[in-house]
Amino acid sequence: MAVPASPPFVIETREDYLDAVAALRAGHGPVAVDAERASGFRYSQRAYLIQVFRRGSGTFMFDPPAVGDFSELQEAIGGEEWVLHAASQDLPCLRELDLEPRSLFDTELGARLAGLPRVGLGAVVEETLGLHLAKEHSAADWSTRPLPASWLTYAALDVELLVDVRDAIAARLKGDGKAELAAEEFAAVLSRSAPEPKAEPWRRLSGLHTVRGQRALAVARELWLARDAYAREIDSAPGRLLPDASIIVAARSAATSKRELAALQGFHGRASRSQLDRWWAAIETGRTTADLPVLRSGEETIPPPRSWADRNPEADRRLKIAKPAVAAVGEARTIPLENLLTPDHLRRLAWNPPAEIDADSIAAALAELGARAWQIDATAQVIARAFVDAAQGSDEAAETPS
Numbered sequence: 001m002a003v004p005a006s007p008p009f010v011i012e013t014r015e016d017y018l019d020a021v022a023a024l025r026a027g028h029g030p031v032a033v034d035a036e037r038a039s040g041f042r043y044s045q046r047a048y049l050i051q052v053f054r055r056g057s058g059t060f061m062f063d064p065p066a067v068g069d070f071s072e073l074q075e076a077i078g079g080e081e082w083v084l085h086a087a088s089q090d091l092p093c094l095r096e097l098d099l100e101p102r103s104l105f106d107t108e109l110g111a112r113l114a115g116l117p118r119v120g121l122g123a124v125v126e127e128t129l130g131l132h133l134a135k136e137h138s139a140a141d142w143s144t145r146p147l148p149a150s151w152l153t154y155a156a157l158d159v160e161l162l163v164d165v166r167d168a169i170a171a172r173l174k175g176d177g178k179a180e181l182a183a184e185e186f187a188a189v190l191s192r193s194a195p196e197p198k199a200e201p202w203r204r205l206s207g208l209h210t211v212r213g214q215r216a217l218a219v220a221r222e223l224w225l226a227r228d229a230y231a232r233e234i235d236s237a238p239g240r241l242l243p244d245a246s247i248i249v250a251a252r253s254a255a256t257s258k259r260e261l262a263a264l265q266g267f268h269g270r271a272s273r274s275q276l277d278r279w280w281a282a283i284e285t286g287r288t289t290a291d292l293p294v295l296r297s298g299e300e301t302i303p304p305p306r307s308w309a310d311r312n313p314e315a316d317r318r319l320k321i322a323k324p325a326v327a328a329v330g331e332a333r334t335i336p337l338e339n340l341l342t343p344d345h346l347r348r349l350a351w352n353p354p355a356e357i358d359a360d361s362i363a364a365a366l367a368e369l370g371a372r373a374w375q376i377d378a379t380a381q382v383i384a385r386a387f388v389d390a391a392q393g394s395d396e397a398a399e400t401p402s
Helices: 014-026 071-077 087-095 107-113 121-129 149-160 162-175 179-191 214-234 244-252 258-263 276-288 305-311 313-333 343-351 359-369 373-399
Strands: 028-036 049-055 058-062 081-084 103-106
Touching (some): 014 049, 028 087, 028 149, 049 071, 049 162, 081 087, 081 162, 087 103, 087 179, 103 107, 107 121, 107 179, 121 162, 214 244, 244 276, 258 276, 305 313, 313 373, 343 373, 359 373
Parallel strands (some): 081 103
Antiparallel strands (some): 049 058
């Protein structure tokens, strides 16, 4: 088992970087990779530290802003299997640096498929290796320079145990007959494209549902846009400058001056006073613009299931019968429901099912939604049967005299 380097250090020079690449090329087996960002502190999601471990090579920690070009590292390890924990979180910032694996083993996803009760890295290390992994620096500001030695020790351990964890989880998956479906899921993570940007990202404001009227929505939108532009400009997390709650308070208020805005209870944040002119200008724009937002987003969505009983009773019956039936399949296979089948896929299928309900039509619809082959094999027949039962129940209810 790997032993953490002492003392840990960050590679910042070209010479040290090329030496590390040579060592990693000479190693053997899978390559453990992790990236540390500054989420909650910075606007960007760039990597501020990259940790790489390989048996026979050791552990290396790279400072991306200092190193810059990682083409030699990609050439050395790009063709190997990479081991990441919760890969979907780190792949985007690695791809920004042109670092991309050809194959992947995701220990977090593998732990889910193996039926582990907890899938955080610390819990998985404890479950598979019997070791306690401290996670006290997981929410640190990794853009800090210099990085404290205790943070680096923590970061090194994140990868130095990861290949051992991979082997333990792979053995469980193989023993449970889940190796092939796990490989399918890992490949899906690797091939998944970045989501399309939201047409109106400001509508993700927490608490926006409490803002009434187009004019108030326009104020909320302009405040969000002003905050986003300033956060991007100074590379700061938007919520640190002006929390969502402050934007909602301002949008709902009848403040008639900057002084009244500053005095509002709940209007706070690091830049709530220093950028008061910016926020007031946004409010005035929102209050005078002719470009008023519609009350509801135009994005294609389905209503929340809690409203289905009134809005679409047939869909409500389909979902209420199909969901526990699919959950039973997951329980039998010791796979969480959300991994057996994306919950949104089942909701969309229940809301808008094929004209003819059978296993083949359900399988085709699931494939169009993006479900993997093994998920379709496991659930299509069950969903079809549930939808038929829902329809028969509806027919029987209609035929029952009142």
